[in-house]
Amino acid sequence: MVRWVWGERRPLPGSPCPPQQHLLPLLLLSLLLAAVPFPSLVTAEPAPQPGPGEGSEEAGGGLTGVTDDSPPVFLEQPQDAYVIKNKPASITCRAAHALKVHFKCNGGVPAPNTETESAFVDPMTGVRVMEVQLQVEKSVVEGVGDQDEAGYTCHCVAWSSRGQTISRTVKVATACEYPLLYF
Numbered sequence: 001m002v003r004w005v006w007g008e009r010r011p012l013p014g015s016p017c018p019p020q021q022h023l024l025p026l027l028l029l030s031l032l033l034a035a036v037p038f039p040s041l042v043t044a045e046p047a048p049q050p051g052p053g054e055g056s057e058e059a060g061g062g063l064t065g066v067t068d069d070s071p072p073v074f075l076e077q078p079q080d081a082y083v084i085k086n087k088p089a090s091i092t093c094r095a096a097h098a099l100k101v102h103f104k105c106n107g108g109v110p111a112p113n114t115e116t117e118s119a120f121v122d123p124m125t126g127v128r129v130m131e132v133q134l135q136v137e138k139s140v141v142e143g144v145g146d147q148d149e150a151g152y153t154c155h156c157v158a159w160s161s162r163g164q165t166i167s168r169t170v171k172v173a174t175a176c177e178y179p180l181l182y183f
Contacts, residue, residue, distance in 0.1 A: 071163035072098035075129065078156050078167055082175040083138045089172045093156035094131040095165070096122075101130040105154040105172075106144055110134060132156065136172045 072095045081089035095101050101117065103110055116133045134154065144152045156167035 069162055070097065072096065072101075072158035072160050072165045074156070074158065074165065074167055076131075078103075078154065078170045080170045081136070081172050083136065083141055083172065084175045086138060088135040088137045089141070091134045091136065091154060091170060091172065092131065093133075093158075093167055094129060095156070095158035096127050096129050097162070098128070098130045098158040098160050098165075100159045101132045101156060103132060103134045103154050103156055105134075105136075106152060110136075110140075110154075130158070138174060141172055141174055 074093070074095050076092060076094035078091045078093045081091050083089045091103070093101060093103070103115060114135050114137075116135075117130070118132075119128060119130045121128050136152065136154075141152045150171075152172045153169050154172060155169045158165045158167075
């Protein structure tokens with residue numbers, strides 16, 4: 001026999017106790033955990049440390065094979081571009097370990113208001129990254145095209161106290177202005 005006391009079901013005094021079925025799953029779980037061996041979380045071997053060229057400070061961060069005394073390294077080379085209608089062509093160049101990054105086009109420096117330069121330090125490696133973006137207008141490309149058969153060409157120059165590095169040369173041209181005829 002049972003009675004309800006304060007929202008709980010309790011046996012009456014003198015009545016036999018019901019079997020404790022809620023303890024059985026806990027008992028089985030504890031026996032199972034005791035029987036299964038667990039791998040040790042503590043190992044005798046120390047964690048591997050990065051070596052030279054694997055993200056260590058003396059290797060210049062995450063760039064493999066780059067030491068502190070090496071010249072700048074291009075992370076993004078400029079790509080060929082086209083001026084479409086009145087939308088200027090955009091060329092981007094990104095270099096690590098550089099103090100100054102700029103474009104040279106057809107042997108000279110482009111107009112100062114056409115270049116946008118930005119710099120940041122990579123939080124993972126601590127390496128300074130410089131980026132420059134060049135906007136080339138249609139009038140500039142067409143004016144050079146008449147004088148030089150190679151067209152309007154540019155390359156990126158990354159400079160630091162350890163030397164300078166020159167990127168690949170890219171060509172900027174105007175897109176075809178002739179309408180396509182469909183038959």
